[in-house]
Amino acid sequence: MARRRNRGRAIDGIFLLNKPAGMSSNAALQRVKRIYGAAKAGHTGALDPLATGMLPICLGEATKFSHYLLDSDKRYITTAKLGIRTDSSDADGEVVATAPVGDDVTEERIQALLEENFSGEIEQVPSMFSALKFNGQPLYKLARQGIQVEVKPRQVTIHEIKMTGFRGDEVDLEVHCSKGTYIRSIVEDLGLMLGCGAHVQMLHRLDAGPYKSPDMFTMEQLESLAEPRAGDEEIKSIQARLDQVLLPPWTALVGAPELALTPEQSERISHGQRIRLTEAEPAAEVLLFNDDKSRFLGIAEIDAEGILRPKRLIASEQ
Numbered sequence: 001m002a003r004r005r006n007r008g009r010a011i012d013g014i015f016l017l018n019k020p021a022g023m024s025s026n027a028a029l030q031r032v033k034r035i036y037g038a039a040k041a042g043h044t045g046a047l048d049p050l051a052t053g054m055l056p057i058c059l060g061e062a063t064k065f066s067h068y069l070l071d072s073d074k075r076y077i078t079t080a081k082l083g084i085r086t087d088s089s090d091a092d093g094e095v096v097a098t099a100p101v102g103d104d105v106t107e108e109r110i111q112a113l114l115e116e117n118f119s120g121e122i123e124q125v126p127s128m129f130s131a132l133k134f135n136g137q138p139l140y141k142l143a144r145q146g147i148q149v150e151v152k153p154r155q156v157t158i159h160e161i162k163m164t165g166f167r168g169d170e171v172d173l174e175v176h177c178s179k180g181t182y183i184r185s186i187v188e189d190l191g192l193m194l195g196c197g198a199h200v201q202m203l204h205r206l207d208a209g210p211y212k213s214p215d216m217f218t219m220e221q222l223e224s225l226a227e228p229r230a231g232d233e234e235i236k237s238i239q240a241r242l243d244q245v246l247l248p249p250w251t252a253l254v255g256a257p258e259l260a261l262t263p264e265q266s267e268r269i270s271h272g273q274r275i276r277l278t279e280a281e282p283a284a285e286v287l288l289f290n291d292d293k294s295r296f297l298g299i300a301e302i303d304a305e306g307i308l309r310p311k312r313l314i315a316s317e318q
Helices: 025-036 060-070 107-117 139-144 183-194 219-225 235-244 249-253 263-270
Strands: 013-019 041-043 052-059 074-082 084-086 095-098 120-124 154-166 170-177 198-208 258-260 283-289 296-302 307-313
Touching: 013 025, 013 060, 013 219, 013 249, 025 041, 025 052, 025 219, 041 060, 052 060, 052 249, 060 249, 074 183, 107 154, 107 183, 120 183, 170 183, 183 198, 219 235, 249 283, 249 296, 263 296, 263 307, 283 307
Parallel strands: 052 198, 084 198, 258 283
Antiparallel strands: 013 052, 041 052, 074 170, 074 198, 084 095, 120 154, 154 170, 283 296, 296 307
């Protein structure tokens, strides 16, 4: 299968960036793409400029599987500042109200509110400063123009929420949640329930889907790998260092069943043909590899009749 010609290097993989504060997700994406010299790149769910942490960046053919990460569960830690509300519900916004933090704001009361209102399936109204779109325009752009639109509630799932610290006017939370959950909305709502208001002072994404925080790299670490070193004979030495920290595209679907194909089956699948299998269990998604599992071919489904149907194939030799 021929690869379309693009400007840039044909490199396929997933880089786990620990996004720094003060940088937009798109700016982070463009910097990583430039360092790798990649022809194609995309991130898997934006973080606000204020936020730090896990931002998986897909390069090359890995972009074909980015939606699995967009749809995955996430884990965050955040600090809620009590007594101050902002228009964006985070520290980057303008203060719109202040109120004293009363003596009735206790750890016990906060814990009770978390358990009663922010556990399991809940309805949440996204902030006007979110990246959701209204008539093709991101809400945050409309908000900055002073334009208010009706934002419909959406259902999200909070798998776990726990208070990890309390310092009078600051509350530390850890949240394991489904896609589409806005931590700033949780903090805003909690502040309103407490009667003093609140906003996000710090937000850090620990995990995204199968990817965990210990595996992230900072921008400084990535840039260090790209710096010429003694003994580097050519640009390929730098590229090899960079490529070593990339994860294979199939890791976005880790846990899915795997299937090794014969050379003949691999050739047929690469041309989009269906294959009848024997003794195959139906599966919505199967990771396809060549016979010795040295090359990832893409994903397919196995229907109830044992037919292997290609869903998304990659054009690389990885």
